[in-house]
Amino acid sequence: MSENQENIIENNQENNKETKEKKKFQEVETDHTQVENLDEYLNMDIRVGVSKEAEKISANPYLSRGLSNFPNPEKVNCNDYHQQACKLSSYDWMSDLDITTDYLECPIAEVRFKNSHKDFFLLPKEGAFHVGDIVAVEASPGHDIGIISMLGKNVYRQMKHKRVNPDDVKKKLYRTARYNDIEKWISTVNQEHTTMLSSRYIAWDLGLKMKVNDVEYQGDGTKAIFYYSAEDRVDFRELIKILAEQFRIRIEMRQIGVRQEAGRLGGIGTCGRELCCSSWLTNFQSVSTTAARTQQLSLNPQKLAGQCGKLKCCLNFEQATYAEEIKKFPDPKLRLLSKKGKGVYNKIDIFKKIVWYTYAGDNSTMFAIPLDKVNEIIEMNKKNQMPDDLESFAVVNQKKEEEVSYSLDELKNIEDK
Numbered sequence: 001m002s003e004n005q006e007n008i009i010e011n012n013q014e015n016n017k018e019t020k021e022k023k024k025f026q027e028v029e030t031d032h033t034q035v036e037n038l039d040e041y042l043n044m045d046i047r048v049g050v051s052k053e054a055e056k057i058s059a060n061p062y063l064s065r066g067l068s069n070f071p072n073p074e075k076v077n078c079n080d081y082h083q084q085a086c087k088l089s090s091y092d093w094m095s096d097l098d099i100t101t102d103y104l105e106c107p108i109a110e111v112r113f114k115n116s117h118k119d120f121f122l123l124p125k126e127g128a129f130h131v132g133d134i135v136a137v138e139a140s141p142g143h144d145i146g147i148i149s150m151l152g153k154n155v156y157r158q159m160k161h162k163r164v165n166p167d168d169v170k171k172k173l174y175r176t177a178r179y180n181d182i183e184k185w186i187s188t189v190n191q192e193h194t195t196m197l198s199s200r201y202i203a204w205d206l207g208l209k210m211k212v213n214d215v216e217y218q219g220d221g222t223k224a225i226f227y228y229s230a231e232d233r234v235d236f237r238e239l240i241k242i243l244a245e246q247f248r249i250r251i252e253m254r255q256i257g258v259r260q261e262a263g264r265l266g267g268i269g270t271c272g273r274e275l276c277c278s279s280w281l282t283n284f285q286s287v288s289t290t291a292a293r294t295q296q297l298s299l300n301p302q303k304l305a306g307q308c309g310k311l312k313c314c315l316n317f318e319q320a321t322y323a324e325e326i327k328k329f330p331d332p333k334l335r336l337l338s339k340k341g342k343g344v345y346n347k348i349d350i351f352k353k354i355v356w357y358t359y360a361g362d363n364s365t366m367f368a369i370p371l372d373k374v375n376e377i378i379e380m381n382k383k384n385q386m387p388d389d390l391e392s393f394a395v396v397n398q399k400k401e402e403e404v405s406y407s408l409d410e411l412k413n414i415e416d417k
Helices: 003-029 052-058 154-161 179-205 237-247 258-265 289-294 319-326 371-382 408-414
Strands: 108-112 118-122 134-138 143-150 173-176 211-217 223-229 250-255 342-349 354-359 362-370 396-399
Touching (some): 108 134, 108 154, 118 134, 134 179, 143 179, 179 211, 211 258, 223 258, 237 250, 354 371
Antiparallel strands (some): 342 354, 354 362, 362 396
16 A cells, blocks of 8 residues: 555544544534523424315314315215214214115204204105205204214114104204305305404403304304303303394304313324314213322323313223222221231232232332232231231332322312312
């Protein structure tokens, strides 16, 4: 190898060292963990751009009614109607069966309106109807426009599920919607968002402590339902006068809770699935921190609260199972006696049938003892006998983690009053 080549290699090595040192120096200079360098990053915009699909979904006001696209006034039956595109969807499993069932066997149809708003109507004796038809139905006053979501014998099952007596259904389904009906319906639906925003501004100007969450126009444009949430009672008589004068319609105010508000808004839960309140749950029951304690959950308000700001409804789903299984475990106040010391109850695992104990004088280590072994030790204690220690019965020994205490005020805020 010539001297020139050796010099070139040495120069390259020196340059590489210099660049590495410069990179290290730059990394130290741009270390974001240093307190003095955080100020310049506080105003940084880290928002992600909205995708075309998200813009398409937000621009479609008929998605809450089950339509994946804008309706065509010239077509009575909507091919764009999909059960999965809306809240509280229902699936007609009998449509796949190779049987002939006439919808007249059940003279009642389920009609969908906005979001979770559904109702049952009597079918007329004349005319043929199909799921997805845009129809005119009886309302008070005038008529409303909806979409047939279910026909046939499944309607009886749906009514039984919702505890509706077929004899109590008095409202009538008039006919399939005409061209003028659908055009009027489209114009009223397009006004709902602007009407909601205007009503919010009016309520704020009047100093009312309330939030207008949603507006649903009647199909003929003569009436609108304003859904609002408020912590206390609100005197909205002046608000109704202003809204009636501005929009020239009948006003109906309906108060909903924060759980219903989250259901109408929709979203994805911490489990990765669609919110239960927006997909299938209609009966909202009060949830208390007792359910979290029964299920051995950490009383962390940030983890226990849902998108509505209250305790998650799913805490009640397994509460009865936990309460029944806990009866099979020993009393938490009962201590296991051994020659090494007294065993103090710590927690349980109802699925693995394990009870965790610690020594009274030493809380650093927990012992996972199977339930049958715990009952065996209890029987020994009743006979004034004591095992040498608890470790020999344990399947797992581990250090006890420090418990984090949370404010009682925070827990009261997320608990149903």
